[in-house]
Amino acid sequence: MPKETYIPCLLGLFRQYGYDGATLSKISEATGLGKASLYHHFPGGKDQMVETVLDYLEKWLSENILPALESEGDAVTRLQRMCLRLNELYQGGEQPCIFAILLSGSARDVFHAKVKALFQGWIDAIANVLIESGMDAQLAKQRGEDVAIAIQGSLILSQALDDTTPFRRTSEQLPTIICR
Amino acid sequence: MPKETYIPCLLGLFRQYGYDGATLSKISEATGLGKASLYHHFPGGKDQMVETVLDYLEKWLSENILPALESEGDAVTRLQRMCLRLNELYQGGEQPCIFAILLSGSARDVFHAKVKALFQGWIDAIANVLIESGMDAQLAKQRGEDVAIAIQGSLILSQALDDTTPFRRTSEQLPTIICR
DNA sequence: ATGACTATACCGAATGAACGGTACAGAAAA
DNA sequence: TTTTCTGTACCGTTCATTCGGTATAGTCAT
Numbered sequence: 001m002p003k004e005t006y007i008p009c010l011l012g013l014f015r016q017y018g019y020d021g022a023t024l025s026k027i028s029e030a031t032g033l034g035k036a037s038l039y040h041h042f043p044g045g046k047d048q049m050v051e052t053v054l055d056y057l058e059k060w061l062s063e064n065i066l067p068a069l070e071s072e073g074d075a076v077t078r079l080q081r082m083c084l085r086l087n088e089l090y091q092g093g094e095q096p097c098i099f100a101i102l103l104s105g106s107a108r109d110v111f112h113a114k115v116k117a118l119f120q121g122w123i124d125a126i127a128n129v130l131i132e133s134g135m136d137a138q139l140a141k142q143r144g145e146d147v148a149i150a151i152q153g154s155l156i157l158s159q160a161l162d163d164t165t166p167f168r169r170t171s172e173q174l175p176t177i178i179c180r
Numbered sequence: 181m182p183k184e185t186y187i188p189c190l191l192g193l194f195r196q197y198g199y200d201g202a203t204l205s206k207i208s209e210a211t212g213l214g215k216a217s218l219y220h221h222f223p224g225g226k227d228q229m230v231e232t233v234l235d236y237l238e239k240w241l242s243e244n245i246l247p248a249l250e251s252e253g254d255a256v257t258r259l260q261r262m263c264l265r266l267n268e269l270y271q272g273g274e275q276p277c278i279f280a281i282l283l284s285g286s287a288r289d290v291f292h293a294k295v296k297a298l299f300q301g302w303i304d305a306i307a308n309v310l311i312e313s314g315m316d317a318q319l320a321k322q323r324g325e326d327v328a329i330a331i332q333g334s335l336i337l338s339q340a341l342d343d344t345t346p347f348r349r350t351s352e353q354l355p356t357i358i359c360r
Numbered sequence: 361a362t363g364a365c366t367a368t369a370c371c372g373a374a375t376g377a378a379c380g381g382t383a384c385a386g387a388a389a390a
Numbered sequence: 391t392t393t394t395c396t397g398t399a400c401c402g403t404t405c406a407t408t409c410g411g412t413a414t415a416g417t418c419a420t
Contacts, residue, residue, distance in 0.1 A: 020200035021285035024380060035381075037396050045381065101284055103339045104276060105201035112342070119340045145337060145346050153333025157325060159283045160299045162292070166325050204406055214371045216408080221369085225406070 003041035006031050007056045010049050015098050019050065019107030047110060050102070054114055057098070060089075061122070069125045075133040079126070079147070079175035086151060086171060093158040093167025100152055123148055133179070143178050150174055183221035186211050187236045190229050195278050199230065199287035227290060230282070234294055237278070240269075241298070249305045255313040259306070259327070259355035266331060266351060273338040273347025280332055303328055313359070323358050330354055 009031050013022045024046065028035055042048040068081035090097065099118060102111045123144040130140035154170035189211050193202045204226065208215050222228040248261035270277065279298060282291045303324040310320035334350035 016284075018198065018200060018285040020198060023378080025378080034397055036383090036398085039381070040395060096284060097336075099340065100336050103336070104196075104281055105198040105285075115340055116342060119337065142349070148337050149330060149333030149346060149350060151333070152336040153329030153331070156277075156280050156283070156332040156336070157299065157329050160279065160295055162296060166329060169322070170329060203404080205404080213369095215406085216372080217370045219407070220371095 003052065004056070006033070006041070007053055011053050011057075011098060012095075014050060014053060015095055015101060018101050018105055019046070019111075020105045022046070050107070050111060053098070054111065054118075058118065061118070064088075065122065066125055069129050075129050075179045076175045078129050079178060082126075083171040083174060087168075090155060090167065093155060093164035093171075096159050097152060097155050100155070119148060130179070147174060147178055183232065184236075186213070186221070187233055191233050191237070191278060192275075194230060194233060195275055195281060198281050198285055199226070200285045202226070230287065230291060233278070234291065234298075238298065241302070244268075245302065246305055249309050255309050255315075255359045256355045258309050259358060262306075263351040263354060267348075270335060270347065273335060273344035273351075276339050277332060277335050280335070299328060310359070327354060327358055 010027065013027055013030055016022075017026065024035060024038065027033075027046075027049070028038060031038070033041075038049075039045065042052065044051070064085045065082055068085050069078050071078055071081055073081075089095075099115045102108070102115055123141070125144075126147050127137070127140040127144035130143055131137055135143070150170050151167075151174075154167040157166040158164050190207065193207055193210055196202075197206065204215055204218065207226075207229070208218060211218070213221075218229075219225065222232065224231070244265045245262055248265050249258055251258055251261055253261075269275075279295045282288070282295055303321070305324075306327050307317070307320040307324035310323055311317055315323070330350050331347075331354075334347040337346040338344050
């Protein structure tokens with residue numbers, strides 16, 4: 001089996017346990033692969049596993065989130081399409097954001113640059129939608145950040161309360177609120 | 181020295197490294213205490229250290245955040261006073277939220293109940309301010325959640341971008357936005 | 361005031377378990 | 391038969407935790 005097969009499994013593990021908590025034993029058990037097999041597919045060890053997951057997600061974002069933002073229609077509609085995709089990514093608010101997870105612990109040193117770039121790309125893409133619809137560029141950038149803030153915050157709160165309502169409500173109301 | 185002395189140090193460590201990343205070696209080095217001494221003050225080990233920090237923070241919240249929300253003035257003013265306190269707690273957005281940190285990794289099983297209760301208490305206190313100022317109860321609860329979402333989200337984004345601007349802007353604009 | 365006792369604070373060294381990672385020989389697939 | 395994969399056994403390191411013990415200071419009864 002190619003290593004891509006195990007990406008969803010790895011993603012789930014790093015989401016649930018974080019970088020430091022996702023031990024090789026857990027990874028081995030969850031994937032059904034022995035340590036030797038894991039190191040055959042990922043010679044770079046745990047770091048490379050995360051790297052692979054991040055590359056996969058970067059591709060997923062560029063094939064799902066960006067097209068939604070660059071699709072036809074007004075700004076509200078486009079943001080709604082984005083939220084539909086985010087709903088898949090976070091499984092309706094049940095799953096935490098792996099990018100946020102990777103910001104703490106020993107993972108931060110290694111992956112911060114990549115995570116930062118991903119956030120900036122996302123925010124810029126949102127801002128462009130708003131600029132296209134006639135919003136002032138500086139305000140559009142702020143509103144782009146506000147989207148990221150609302151999504152990330154609602155995921156945290158959904159995790160904290162063990163209830164997906166905050167995320168689902170936020171992703172529903174967000175598009176209209178952002179566009180004024 | 182009494183164990184309370186080490187609370188700020190422990191708080192900093194768990195914030196920076198998370199529960200799984202904050203090893204006894206790091207704690208020993210940062211506190212200047214030998215591992216055996218740590219177990220003298222905290223016989224329950226790492227769990228008890230986190231518990232002690234959480235108890236300290238619960239007290240801090242009840243002496244700083246709640247009084248700010250129950251102080252004199254209109255809703256906007258009271259929320260502004262709360263944000264001033266949050267600014268201290270998170271050091272202007274430089275420090276992540278330990279409650280959010282404790283939601284992932286092996287810490288989640290142990291501390292989720294306490295974190296959930298803290299969030300709910302905070303949100304309820306905010307909602308009460310808004311209800312007092314004439315807002316519908318159900319909407320007030322949503323707005324209380326929106327405050328938590330905005331604060332948590334802006335902290336995540338500040339960490340991701342390595343720039344405190346999102347947190348500082350959010351905590352400044354939040355009070356007026358929430359009250360409509 | 362003195363010696364016996366106790367509580368608190370601390371530490372170096374060691375424990376077994378688990379960590380991330382590797383070596384290698386054999387199985388499976390091409 | 392060569393390449394790809396995997397199971398087993400291992401490596402050194404680090405993990406959380408504990409052991410046995412010291413230093414200090416205060417509390418006693420004498």
